[in-house]
Amino acid sequence: MSGDSADPYDRYRDRTPASAELSERAKRVLPGGDTRSVTYHGPYPSFFTEASGATVTTADGETLLDFLNNYTQSVLGHAPEAPVEAACDRLQHGNDVAAPNEDIVELAERLVDRISSVEQVRFGNSGTEGTMNAIRGAMAWTERDRILKVEGGYHGTHDTVEVAVGDESAHEGIPDSVKKRVDAVPFNDTEALKNRFECAGEEYACFILEPIMGVGGMIPAEESYLETARDLTAAADSLLLFDEVMSFRLAPGGAQERYGVEPDLTALGKLIGGGLPIGAFGGREDVMSQFHPETGGLKHSGTFNGNPATMAAGAALLDQYDADRIEALNERGDRFRERLQGIGDVSDRPVRITGDGSLFQIHVTDEPVTDYESSTAGEPPLEDLFIRMRNDGILLAPRGMGNLSTAIEDEHTDTFLDAFEEAIDRIPEANSTTAV
Template identity: 40%
Template sequence: MVRWSELVCNMVDSVDKVRFGNSGTEAVMMAIRLARGLSGKDMVLKTDGCYHGSYDPVVFPSDATGISKGNLSESIIVPYNDKAAAEKAIVENKDRLAAVIVEGAMGAAGMIPPRDGYLEFLCQVTKDNGIMFILDEVISLRLAWGGVQSIYKIKPDLTAMAKIIGGGYPVGAIGGREDLMQMFSPEIRKVYHAGTLNANPITATAGVATMEQLNADVINYINQLGESFADGVRAVFKRLNIKGQVTGMGSLQNIHFHDQPVINGKAAREANKDLMHLFYLAMLERGCFSAARGLYVMSTPMKQGEIDTAVKAVGDVMTGLKPTIEKLWPELIGPAPEA
């Protein structure tokens, strides 16, 4: 476990110490618990569409059944990539806010990147108002050596991590500044964190094996594959005059069919789901497996040949679907909207 901790801390500059759990949900839960424990405040601000696992105060969608009204009343939701809305909510509620939490890049909503200095702004405005800034890098940590926070040169107070650090085994981790993380220590125990399978030896072994092979060159390689895929798919949409969009960063790319730019959760939800379903099934028939929502993920065994095959499949599928689009969804014929 010590070696595993060292590898994670060496990767992420803002992480002085780390504690392990068994899922991204647990990582988010402990980050919010720490923020509440240190601040004495209960409210959390999150952005519409960002996915932070199944922890009630930040679950998405916020109207999901089984969530108590008490939990909902402790959350403030603002649009993603909207600095003005975030600042207004933070300033007006700073005496009640324990933390602001946001994904490094919007994952489950459709791989939507931050725009126009959004993360940098949130990092600064939370600091100015004495509110803890939690960056959820459960999905986005794979996008750069050091996570998305290294791309935008920010230092969140706390970082939630999972997925790649566990080598495919159940894992979650919270990391941050030493003065914050020491509040979990048995000597102080201001905030409680325990679990039978936390940092269990099987996951730790897989995590060490994975992290010892992970480096900037590996990440750059799969990011290049992802960008090649995105460029190829955009070229298909342009050639066929179809309003398809590809959003994402590096090795994570998401396809959308929408006549408006997909820059936040609302726009992603309004994209054409029926066409996406047809596209998904047709791509499966050609041996290309993605998430049903249109997410394509690049991995280290892949080569450029697989990317070329996938782009060709997109071209074949969209050529076949174009008559249906013209008949059922004529609003999707034309140049893709620019964000």
Template identity: 60%
Template structure:
């Protein structure tokens, strides 16, 4: 590939993007007048401006500029069946027509709860919320109430939503931003990912203080980095030894097998949090686990409150039932095979360049890092995680723009994932686009 290099700059790629997405830029300018920065979700902003989407169906989206793109972002792994899957839409609409905001339980809640209890080994009982953030917040609250301890252990680079207790140690050592009270840092400890010895050291020093250790079976925001089974088993052994609780954040990793990463690895946590794929394309979160721990939320026997206007939203529950039923063993096997192929083929293409590229991921998710391997944790993932990094050649942003120019939509930081409507045709398109985009990156002056 090196012999095909032609001089190009990041400005050239941005100029091309501006020219072909003029309507998106116009809508972005309009949005800035009523939204800080022109958006209401930090992760969807990218330089030079985000693409505005007009409609979506299956694994394809149409931009406001009239371009059709293949969606390898899938709303950050949520749209596992692509956009507007007919059986899910039918279930949601039918339930909504029967009434939605009811202020009382419906059978839909029990049906989706039963699916989660049946699928995930750790879940004896479950409660529903409206986001992954709410799920991890209430799981950590359960751990604090059950253990009567205030301290939480989490991974450096681990992202568990936007509540205060987990917004520590994401991209730095302390709180993520000044909106988080500095006092939170006093009761949150972070530890290196995929380092069993570091885990042993921190538990030896502070294990009796930890209400829980919350961890993703693969680091999502830090680059789709799988945990080793040894690391997860060490976490299981240490939390049991110190009467702490192990919480798996499976908001993203639940898609890797019918029973999530916990079933695949054979490591069973005390609590598990869910979101994204379980809600029929509507806002959703859930947390579940051991019956004795979950009973802190029992309205008569427990001591922790948990309410919310849309907890157990009937339309969400009805759609979630169908989504999970469609995500059976065969569907998961197919999307995982597509993910394996992308990781293998893109890594092979990258190895034929002069670029430092490591492709990580598991099952149907992947991440293209502009970093020398192996990538095993937040530290080794390097600066390529941020597509807005100003410290040098912005390989991630250049790759993103190159992929967009070739009809592929993915995360600006290099993350992508597979949806069930995708076939070999879409995977072929991604691999071809990646080869061209890597050529763009390699040629940047």
């Protein structure tokens, strides 16, 4: 158990010899032995061989309970039957044709029916493409080339949105000309937002934000903040762009339905592909009509845009992930976060749990967590917590973020809570460093 006095990283190495070997092999051909920054952790990540329902099996033969779910994407757990069958069926009947098919329309109809602010939608292959194309659409619509975002707000890996994420070293390779076109404001600070719009509101093509800031600490927006954002963008003829790549899981119509504020444009990704790569952007018909091939000026191409197997899997997933299931998952998530906070309240470390519904983030701090600056996501104590929980068979993000899928049962959440109770008192104090 995590109560063991052994160094948790030594325990990790002892448990994962096959992953260590695979990692050495991978390092010859992949920088760091991996191909996704966020899945890397020290001393090396575990390689997985299979995933089913709530569990992941590793190359070392371990079975882990998955509370990470591919960073919120696997909302029905791994290999859910209907989406897998739909994708396989499509692949067997020919998938790679340069022409539209009905599967694209089926998924688009489901999204337009569910999200009241989305009148038309376009598909790509990643959330990054979703935010990139939505921003391009906003710039073309407003004829402006500056945007406003939130400090620490993550929206994928294209240049414009990588500004004001992480420290300066994370911005290497981004041209200064791009940085100059992006301003950032602290999340949940209504006064700062008003001041920014007073200074330069009419220069912004859009204000992009998540209704619940995910990577920056899983912090829900305060009600008045989103309403203020709506009013200020409208008054400045700027567009309000919600990134719902992560938060869409919170209601049939996304977090915008749950929080009651409608944006002009929405970016989507993750779960709507039913387990296959996807991104999407949609919103007001007048703005989206810029992408009409005959009458609009904007191009939007991609060999795998609207990949039929992805579309079929996504539609099958949304049919399963309906209003009743979403409500039940949110309620379970709310109870789970309360129980986590309860353990934190009696632990030796100051613990704050943030999140909403099935999304949660563990913070180690006495202070209220309202924005990127007050968030402790990713600080050394949380990496230590991650490796201890991992040694006890539980997967969450190294930065202390997690989420529930519908495959997670009460016995799994009980196991998580027991491991958390053991581990939390053993992590280093905040501001100390972790040896890896």
